[in-house]
Structures are given as structure tokens and as C-alpha cells.
Amino acid sequence: MKIESLRDYLDVLDEFEELQRIKAQVDWNLEMGAITRRCYDLGAPAALFENIRGYPQGFRTLGAPLGASKKRGHSLFARTALALGMRPNASAKEIMQTYLQRKEKLIKPVIVSTGPCKENIMKGENVDVLKFPIPLIHGGDGGRYIGTWHTVITKDPDSSWVNWGMYRLMVHNRNTLGCLFPMQQHIGQMYQKYELMNRPMPVAVAIGGQPVIPIVSCVQLPPYVNEVEVAGALQETPVPLVKCETIDIEVPASAEIILEGEVLPHERMIEGPFGEYMGYEAGKSSPKPVMKINAITYRNDPILPFSNMGMPVHEGQTATALIKGAEIFSELKKLGLPVKGVFCPPHAVGHMAVVSTEVPFVNFARRVAHALWATKPGLFTYYIVIVDSDVEPTNMDEVLHAITTKCHPVNGIHQVPHNPGFPILLPFLPQKERLIGDAAGVIFDCTWPKDWPQETIPVKATLENLWPKELQEKVVKNWQAYGFNKSNE
Ligand SMILES: Cc1cc2nc3c(=O)[nH]c(=O)nc-3n(C[C@H](O)[C@H](O)[C@H](O)COP(=O)(O)O)c2cc1C
């Protein structure tokens, strides 16, 4: 089945028992947040809230859209796989391979004259984001967040680049939102250009749509890439876009809710804190940019999806970290480095990248690590583990074995002070460094040193390495004859 809207995706989730429809009345005030937090903790299905206190029938929310799955026979990444039209038991490696394969052929969007997102229109005085059942997600949050699984669309004033990114949006009042736009991100760079010209930055926010839309918005693609073309590539057909009512920006026609507005230059209001992707309520409130909403268009019976950031494994790891690994791999390949695979383990919240590689010369691990840090997707990576090409980076058992047997506890670990970090939120930093994102990095070199004579390199004690080929084959062939059960093979 083709997934052309969030509603199509819900049907797919339903079919594979990855969706729970909740008819009992729930409260927007913390209750939906608590329920979805438990969904992530248990690996339970995504939660479609159909009856929300104080809101009309039909106004719904969807929690944990790409949360981790613990359903039998499904992989942890089942919902991400389903979002890409793959089997729910596709492995992390298969998802990354499919992503890279499809991305080889970018597909431009098509402009259509109208779409479901135009079924209802609010303008001017009528604009009120609180008409939607926006959750107060975590205890301690600075406000209700309307944007936690969405796309913020802006245009670069100097080029034809249209950026789609996911940056949290907190409600200040009916037509004003607070935004976290760090300078390390594309939107921060665009917003700075508008501020220098003393002009408001036109902005559209698309909430709900086929799942490739939020996926490409939270994946760290390189600059000047129009994420909409990657979304087209992932769904293997152009994304239909419609023009906004009040600004010169195109938005996905299938979206549940569209906000049209502008980010004011030099205006700041107190935003945050918000339970964050690293697993802590790490932030403090601080003055941040302000978005004014001038129009809202939305589908009948709209569905507001939301991500409940916090302890892993949530959307920040199933989509962002997983595909970040694929993007890093593709960037390192462009440099001609002989890397074999990259993986960002989900519980490491995107802070760790494991890279398997051939080692052509001395200190090559450092070459790979510094190249990785120079890429956009590698920007917020603090722990880099470099392993030889015989180690599968998605297999944590193999990676742990490589770290503890091949990485010298002193000489194999290279500390790099003052690497850039995500500002405000990094839990391991003291408060002053945390605010400005003055972080650090470390390289674990788990490759055999290139200058060691071959005969001093330990040989892995595997069936393949230490027994004659004929004997290996005999043992495998006769496995059941020895009395072993087939499932132990
Ligand atoms: C649920 C969710 C919320 C996010 N919120 C923010 C945010 O508030 N600010 C931010 O800079 N990045 C945030 N991110 C990460 C960005 O979406 C991600 O780095 C993306 O690459 C940004 O787009 P860009 O590369 O076009 O700048 C969030 C990711 C997720 C999954």
C-alpha cells in the first residue's frame, strides 16, 4: 500500500498491530504525555487519542508515532520500517541500506492546486492554535508544545534552498510560538540572515503528513539539500505541495495542520524547558526567537502527532539517530574513505557513532573521526568508536568485544576538547559550557595499529579461523545429527 498521508500510515500501523486507538477520555494536561512515556518504556504501540477532554469529537492526537517496538517478531525500528514501506522486522542495517539506495535518485515535488490541508481556514483574529488539543507533555515543561513531530519550512534568502527541519515549538498564546533555532542548524543560519536584514523570516509549519515528511525533517542532511526531494525519493514518488494562503511558501498538501507565519527579527520570549532527546529535563528556560502565526489551515477531524522526548528509545533515535548513521556513511564515502558501515546505537541518543573501516595507514582512526566531525550529520556526535572492517557496527556485542580487546585504555583513546555541542541541553557538561555548547569529543580506536608486524596481531578464535574448512563444513552439515535442535543453528 502507498502511504500518502498520516492516515494511510495509521492504517498500516493498525494492520501490523503497532497502533492503539484510545477511546477513553484523556487529558491534554500531562495524561497523554504519561501514557506515551509508558508506550516507549514498554515498546507498546503508538497511541491514537480519539477523545480529549475539552475538545470536539474528531480532534485527535497521535503519540509515539515512531516509538520503539517490542512486539514479537518486529524489530525495535518496526515503525520506521513501516513508514518506509518495509517489513516490520527489517533490521537497522536493512533500513539504512534502503534509505541510501532510495536517496540516490532525488525526486522533486509537484505543485497541486489544493489538498486536504485546505479543508478549513482560520485567518487574522480567528487564529488560535489552542483550538487543537496540544499536549502538555512532561511535568516541568515550560508550556504546551505544538511542534514535536512536524516540519518547519523556510527559504534561504540567498539561494533557491528550501529547508525542512524539525525544531520544537512551544505555545506562548493563541498566535505566538517560541522556537529553538541554534546557529548549528540550518534554520539558525537562515534566521540570522533575515535578522541581519532586519526582516521577519516567513515560515510555514506542517504538522502530520505521510511519515517520510517528519523523517526527512529530523535527519541531519547537508546544507543546500531540499529535504522535500529526499522525502520524494524515500516514498519513490513526488511529494504534492500546495501554496500557502498568506506567504510565498509551499507546504505538503496531505498535512493535517498548517501554520503560516513569520519569525520576528530581534524579538525574544522565554521558552522551555522541555524534556529532551538525551533523556533528561536538561534545559532551563531562556529567551528564544518568536513566531507569529497569521493563518492556520487544517483537515477535517485533524490529527496532531507528537513525540515525547525523554529516555530512549523514541523518535529522536529510531529516525534521527538511525538515519544519521546512514548520512554519515554517505558523507565519509564521498571523501573516498574506505568505510564499510556506520551505526549510531539508539540508546546512545545519537551521541555515538560506530564506524567500521579498512585501515590503510597509521592513525587512520583519527582521520575518520575528524572527517566525521566535519560533516553536518556528524556535528553532535561526541563518542566515536572506530572498528576494523570485520566488525559489524550494528551488532553491539561485536562492538563491545572490539572496544574491550582492541582499544588500549590509554593510547587508544584520544580526547578532543572544545568540540562544538548542542547548546543548552548537553547533560555531561557543567552549566556554563552547557549553555553555549562548549562540548568535547573522544575517539576510541579499536583497530589494530598499522605499524604492528602481522605476526603480533591476535587471530580471532572463530570457527572460520581456527579449524580446517572441511571440518567446519562437516560440523555444520551434521549439526542435527549430533542431536542439536535446528533453532540453535
Ligand atoms: C522530536 C524532535 C525535536 C527536535 N527539536 C529540535 C529543536 O528544537 N532544535 C533543534 O535545533 N533541533 C531539534 N531537533 C533535531 C533536528 O530536527 C535535526 O537536527 C534536523 O537535522 C534539523 O534540520 P536541519 O539539518 O535542516 O537544520 C529535533 C528532533 C526531533 C526528532
Ligand SMILES: [Mn+2]
Ligand atoms: Mn536542512
